[in-house]
Amino acid sequence: MQEEKRPTCTEGSRSIPTADGATGLSILKGLARDRSLLTAMETMHSELGAIFQITMPRFHPVVVSGPELNRQVLVTDRDNFSWRGESDPVVKLLRHGVLVEDGEEHDRLRACMEPALRRSPSLGHVPAMLRYTDQMLDAWPQEGEVDMLVEMRKVALLILLGTLYGTDFTPHLEELWEPVLKAIDYISPGAWILWPDMPRPGYKKDLQKLDDYLYGLIEQRRTQGGPDDDLLGRLVNDPELNDDLIRDQLLTMLIAGHDTSTAMLAWALYLMGENPQVLQTAVAEARQWSLSDDGSTAEKAINQLTYLDQVVKETLRMFPPIHVGNRFAAEDVTVGDYVVPADSRVMVSYYLSHRDETVWDDPQTFCPHRFERSRGEHEVERRPPLSYVPFGGGPRNCIGATFAQIEGKIVLARVLQRFELRLSPGQKVRPYMGATLEPRPGVKMIVKRIS
Secondary structure, X not given: OOOOOOOOOOOOOOOOOXXXXXXXXXXXXXXXXXXXXXXXXXXXXXXXXXXXXXXXXXXXXXXXXXXXXXXXXHHHOHHHEEOOOOOOHHHHHHOOOHHHOOXXXXXXXXXXXXXXXXXXXXXXXXXXXXHHHHHHHHOXXXXXXXXXXXXXXXXXXXXXXXXXXOOOOHHHHXXXXXXXXXXXXXXXXXXXXXXXXXXXXXXXHHHHHHHHHHHHHHHHHHHHOOOOOOHHHHHHOOOOOOHHHHHXXXXXXXXXXXXXXXXXXXXXXXXXXXXXXXXXXXXXXXXXXXXOOOOOOHHHHHHHOXXXXXXXXXXXXXXXXXXXXXXXXXXXXXXXXXXXXXXXEEEEEHHHHOOOOOOOOOOOOOOHHHHOOOOOOOOOOOOOOOOOOEOEOHHHOOOOHHHHHHHHHHHHHHHHHHEEEEEOOOOOOEEEEOOOEEXXXXXXEEEEEOO
């Protein structure tokens, strides 16, 4: 078993800051109190700066954040970093999915897939997004309690499979619910970080169910035909892709695509519930909004949801679903003022970048108006490029960013049109570092159908 390489400095360079002394003690106290690595990382960022090293047994990543270091790792020096960590479960699960490929292979896969996720085809999916959202809402009680984390996962799955794969997932939702959750758990942080080769029983059967379903979709599209321009169609019609490579892309989008939307939607509803004035303003806008059944006015209608756009953007700032980007130094590389040796893990913290007090005004406060294009008497916040990175940055930014933001506004608007909402009392919701940064144990809300 190979231990992850601990970054050390070359002769004459300064040591990467680590938590020891008073800083280390405050972090240990925070971990004991909150049991949250995020709390520890915030403390380290506050006391050590934009680059620091976590020193745990067998796990020694360098953490970077802020616009300058984001630009270096994501843009200017991106060729010095790889995405693929062979021992990480995400690689074992996704195999050769676009998310974990490097170089020309990544570029080729992305060129095949990206056209299906651009703005124009995404807008074409708006009627389907509304239809699946209504399907979910029709099953809600007239008045009662609903867990938004669960419900937003349902609608995210239905929308992704229905629009990008051209299939109604409804008949399979119950059967594949547990396999989907198992796949998410498989790639979530856990003991494998310290022991990469440790046996991980309890996943094989559920993951095989997902594979069987995806290979079935591929076979069905090959034999029965279907759209050439949706994601599945583009993959199936690519002569360089066999069924295994298509499976890898489908599973990548299924897991990464729906889980990020789940977290974004659930957090947005929670944050609006926590801020009644924000909720009231969003409701007023949503209930003035209309869209023709054929989607012919989709772009105009989407552009009318200006306040919900701000809500979505601010939600992604506070709780970016992909809160950290993992990279591996392909060679000895200087990051900031420090030399990081080849093969070291480098974690780009989008979460810390979004809470940097040198960049953001009052970053711990949920304030959608900070994304208002014109603030009247109030000065618009000026931020350096790559301060806001909920979808990463540079040439490898999230392939589904446009689709996800359209989906977010559509789903939230429809929910607010059809139901009154308020948070269930007594909840203690915290960010959980799973495959995405999601609200745990859930977002319970009292819903009341509007007659």
